[in-house]
Amino acid sequence: MIAENSPAIERFKANKASAISLVYLLVLTTMALLAPSITSGDPNQLDLGQVLEGFSGEHIFGTDHLGRDIATRILYGTRLSLLSGVGAVCFGLAIALPIGLFSGFVGGVTDTIVQRFVDALFAFPAFLMALALVAVLGAGLTNVIVAVGASTVPPMIRLVRSGVLSVKSEDYIENARSVGCSSSRIIIRHILPNTLGPIIVQATVYIGATIIAAAGLGFLGLGVQPPAAEWGAMLGEGRDYIFTAPHVLTVPGLFIFVTVLAFNYVGDGLRDALDPKTTKQ
Amino acid sequence: MNHISSQEKGFRVVTDEEMREVLRVEGLTKHFAIDKRLFGQPRKWVQAVDNVTFGVRGRGTLAIVGESGSGKTTVGRTIARLLKPSSGRILFDGNDIAQIDERSLRGVRKEIQMVFQNPNASLNPRMTVRQLLCEPLIVHQWPKEEHRPRIEELLETVGLPHSYVDRYPHEFSGGQRQRIAIARALAIRPKVIIFDEPVSALDVSVQAQIIQLLDRIQADTGLASIFISHDLSVVRAISDDVVVLYLGKVMEAGPSRELFGSPRHPYTQALISAVPKMHKRKSQDARIVLKGDLPSPANPPSGCRFRTRCWKAQDICATKAPELEGDAKRHFVACHFPN
Ligand SMILES: Nc1ncnc2c1ncn2[C@@H]1O[C@H](COP(=O)(O)OP(=O)(O)O)[C@@H](O)[C@H]1O
Ligand code: SF4
Ligand SMILES: [Mg+2]
Numbered sequence: 001m002i003a004e005n006s007p008a009i010e011r012f013k014a015n016k017a018s019a020i021s022l023v024y025l026l027v028l029t030t031m032a033l034l035a036p037s038i039t040s041g042d043p044n045q046l047d048l049g050q051v052l053e054g055f056s057g058e059h060i061f062g063t064d065h066l067g068r069d070i071a072t073r074i075l076y077g078t079r080l081s082l083l084s085g086v087g088a089v090c091f092g093l094a095i096a097l098p099i100g101l102f103s104g105f106v107g108g109v110t111d112t113i114v115q116r117f118v119d120a121l122f123a124f125p126a127f128l129m130a131l132a133l134v135a136v137l138g139a140g141l142t143n144v145i146v147a148v149g150a151s152t153v154p155p156m157i158r159l160v161r162s163g164v165l166s167v168k169s170e171d172y173i174e175n176a177r178s179v180g181c182s183s184s185r186i187i188i189r190h191i192l193p194n195t196l197g198p199i200i201v202q203a204t205v206y207i208g209a210t211i212i213a214a215a216g217l218g219f220l221g222l223g224v225q226p227p228a229a230e231w232g233a234m235l236g237e238g239r240d241y242i243f244t245a246p247h248v249l250t251v252p253g254l255f256i257f258v259t260v261l262a263f264n265y266v267g268d269g270l271r272d273a274l275d276p277k278t279t280k281q
Numbered sequence: 282m283n284h285i286s287s288q289e290k291g292f293r294v295v296t297d298e299e300m301r302e303v304l305r306v307e308g309l310t311k312h313f314a315i316d317k318r319l320f321g322q323p324r325k326w327v328q329a330v331d332n333v334t335f336g337v338r339g340r341g342t343l344a345i346v347g348e349s350g351s352g353k354t355t356v357g358r359t360i361a362r363l364l365k366p367s368s369g370r371i372l373f374d375g376n377d378i379a380q381i382d383e384r385s386l387r388g389v390r391k392e393i394q395m396v397f398q399n400p401n402a403s404l405n406p407r408m409t410v411r412q413l414l415c416e417p418l419i420v421h422q423w424p425k426e427e428h429r430p431r432i433e434e435l436l437e438t439v440g441l442p443h444s445y446v447d448r449y450p451h452e453f454s455g456g457q458r459q460r461i462a463i464a465r466a467l468a469i470r471p472k473v474i475i476f477d478e479p480v481s482a483l484d485v486s487v488q489a490q491i492i493q494l495l496d497r498i499q500a501d502t503g504l505a506s507i508f509i510s511h512d513l514s515v516v517r518a519i520s521d522d523v524v525v526l527y528l529g530k531v532m533e534a535g536p537s538r539e540l541f542g543s544p545r546h547p548y549t550q551a552l553i554s555a556v557p558k559m560h561k562r563k564s565q566d567a568r569i570v571l572k573g574d575l576p577s578p579a580n581p582p583s584g585c586r587f588r589t590r591c592w593k594a595q596d597i598c599a600t601k602a603p604e605l606e607g608d609a610k611r612h613f614v615a616c617h618f619p620n
Contacts, residue, residue, distance in 0.1 A: 171397050171399060171402035171403040172402065172403055172404055174358075174363055174397070174403075175395075175403045175404070175462070175465075176405070176416075177363055178361050178363055178390065178394060178395045179394070179417045179420060179465065179466075180387060180390030180391065180417065180421060180469075181416065182420075185420070189405075193407040194405070194407055
């Protein structure tokens with residue numbers, strides 16, 4: 001979609017904040033993937049002789065209350081945070097996409113019922129929903145992905161459905177019907193490719209939100225369980241040292257903040273780049 | 282569009298096959314609900330098409346003319362069964378397809394195709410020319426080895442170079458896009474194609490080329506077509522039969538020569554007199570200018586629907602709707618005081 005449309009790439013690059021954010025996310029992801037070879041190794045390596053150390057050449061982000069290297073834990077935590085953020089959005093999309101496509105396509109009473117149901121789910125704040133689900137499912141990475149992912153389903157259904165509605169009345173859909181395409185072919189070959197742009201944009205922004213939600217659960221001790229390195233859990237474990245060794249909190253806090261911001265900027269950049277109003281026809 | 286010469290179809294020997302109607306529409310009616318409610322019956326309706334009857338002869342072109350809002354597109358979409366008629370019959374090859382279900386429509390979609398008014402909107406922007414032309418073949422299960430030769434053949438028919446096959450619609454001009462849309466409609470060799478104002482969204486300079494293309498395709502393939510237009514000079518040049526619609530009703534219908542040679546309905550006369558070149562030929566009557574606008578189809582005038590703009594209207598026109606009555610030359614008119 002982007003490949004055929006180089007003006008869109010140009011516009012994305014012209015957007016400084018988005019371009020920098022994208023580079024940041026790519027570097028972060030690469031480093032997280034390479035974590036075993038670029039760090040000293042074990043994120044859970046205790047060293048009780050060096051607890052709550054400040055920044056140094058050996059420990060660039062210092063050590064925590066158990067003497068673990070914070071930089072190593074941040075990188076391993078990146079894996080968990082990105083995995084839970086991206087995983088949750090994928091899980092949410094996997095549920096919302098078929099429902100939104102179907103509801104918007106068939107319309108009528110079915111659509112009305114689905115939308116009322118979505119409205120009802122909207123009454124719960126997303127984080128409360130995730131919290132309630134984790135309370136039921138239990139902690140752990142998979143359950144965090146499911147719980148946070150499920151909380152993105154209502155807004156994503158709305159998003160997908162509104163995309164379908166804006167495309168459904170296009171002439172080329174009627175043309176496809178007149179040619180003899182089945183409904184499923186029309187949805188998959190004609191409606192989906194033409195609604196994917198805004199869905200990808202929004203999904204990117206949601207990754208930021210799901211990272212926060214997953215970190216929030218980790219902070220409360222309901223997410224990925226210690227001793228696993230996870231940004232939210234690192235914040236939670238460090239809260240006793242906020243005055244004595246603030247870097248134990250501020251480092252993971254900053255990474256959460258900057259990463260979420262980066263996803264938002266990339267989403268914004270994508271939106272501007274793909275906006276049909278600015279896309280040369 | 283006056284530079285297109287009228288084909289002298291009258292000199293050809295008309296065969297039985299050509300006289301046979303491939304498609305016949307009887308009492309076609311389509312009402313749209315305009316106060317859609319979730320439950321219960323709607324109470325307000327637009328009578329977009331009301332009791333329309335005509336036949337399309339084999340190899341022939343039937344033109345539907347009328348102002349915007351007269352129901353032309355709705356007639357076309359109903360025949361292509363993109364809409365279900367409220368009532369009436371659509372006889373195709375002797376079968377009534379007016380109410381058949383989605384499954385049986387498969388067969389109909391193979392035989393009746395439609396080309397839409399705006400080629401900038403009727404082609405999926407995310408599909409290449411190859412994909413656009415291949416899709417009808419895939420959907421109707423043509424053997425795979427025939428796809429490539431058929432696409433080459435289609436591109437040649439509509440006059441596009443084969444090297445364009447991997448491009449997307451936005452890389453083409455309006456005229457080229459309409460050629461692609463025409464090729465897509467032709468792909469599975471339908472018997473009937475409905476052209477809904479196929480050139481009115483195009484530059485005047487390319488309109489004539491597309492019309493010539495359609496004329497040539499029809500001569501080569503023996504296709505029957507319904508040509509929807511509001512451009513009477515084009516209609517006169519390419520149609521065998523004409524139906525004049527006004528607010529969803531047939532005002533006048535008949536063979537093209539008859540209808541243009543001696544129009545009998547005041548509305549048809551007004552339409553013809555608005556075309557400068559045609560008007561010169563019949564310079565004995567002054568140019569007729571219609572007063573007022575098209576009334577709302579949600580609330581059409583009583584009696585004759587044209588009466589609010591008709592200079593011949595009498596009292597009876599407000600109380601009694603004129604019947605569509607024909608003569609021996611198959612020239613039909615719905616007017617209490619026809620010429
Ligand atoms: N889907 C629809 N719902 C409601 N009204 C419609 C619909 N389609 C067409 N109409 C109405 O039917 C009338 C005829 O429309 P149309 O067939 O498009 O006319 P034309 O093609 O001659 O301009 C118009 O008044 C139009 O507003
Ligand atoms: S019936 Fe009356 S109003 Fe209608 S066209 Fe004829 S003369 Fe005019
Ligand atoms: Mg129309």
